Amino acid sequence: MTKDVLVSISGLHQDAMSDLPEDNNEPIEVVTPASYYCRNGKHYVIYDELMEGTPEVIKNEIKITGNDSLEIIKRGSANSHMVFEKNRKNLTYYQTPYGQMLVGVNTKNMEVKVTDKNIDVSLDYELDVNHEPMADCTIKMNIVSRTGGDFSLNL
Numbered sequence: 001m002t003k004d005v006l007v008s009i010s011g012l013h014q015d016a017m018s019d020l021p022e023d024n025n026e027p028i029e030v031v032t033p034a035s036y037y038c039r040n041g042k043h044y045v046i047y048d049e050l051m052e053g054t055p056e057v058i059k060n061e062i063k064i065t066g067n068d069s070l071e072i073i074k075r076g077s078a079n080s081h082m083v084f085e086k087n088r089k090n091l092t093y094y095q096t097p098y099g100q101m102l103v104g105v106n107t108k109n110m111e112v113k114v115t116d117k118n119i120d121v122s123l124d125y126e127l128d129v130n131h132e133p134m135a136d137c138t139i140k141m142n143i144v145s146r147t148g149g150d151f152s153l154n155l
Helices: none
Strands: 004-015 028-039 042-050 057-065 069-075 080-085 088-096 099-114 118-129 132-145
Touching: 004 042, 080 099
Parallel strands: none
Antiparallel strands: 004 028, 004 132, 028 042, 042 057, 057 069, 069 080, 080 088, 088 099, 099 118, 118 132
16 A cells, blocks of 8 residues: 555444434544555554644544554544454543543454555444443544545445
8 A cells, every 4th residue: 555545434423322313423424635654564544633613633643453453543632542452442531622531442343454455444332431331333444545546435
């Protein structure tokens, strides 16, 4: 895969306290240019995220290790280091301009498919904040070379 990539990240969060379909949030998708490199068998994707309503930029790093570990590291006006490991719950502090939260991610399913031209990731996890269940979540990522890759939207 080339250094210059496009990354598509789509997410869906269903309120853990409601079974009503009308309470479901709309899916969210971000498509952005990114940088990619592979070192010691680990895949890294680095991109900037604009914070809504402010000129602030959050530096994001995605680190994929094998088929069972993914990390999302945010630095800037929001700071966190979320670790997703299949069949494991991980806790982290998520710092925002409005305060800090203890976030738990219990990864139920993780699929990683790596080819020469792209990486596809699918995550299903339970999210809790300050030990209170918040949502059942799905994230899909498609990381593709800007030239010659098979880019797809994940919704």
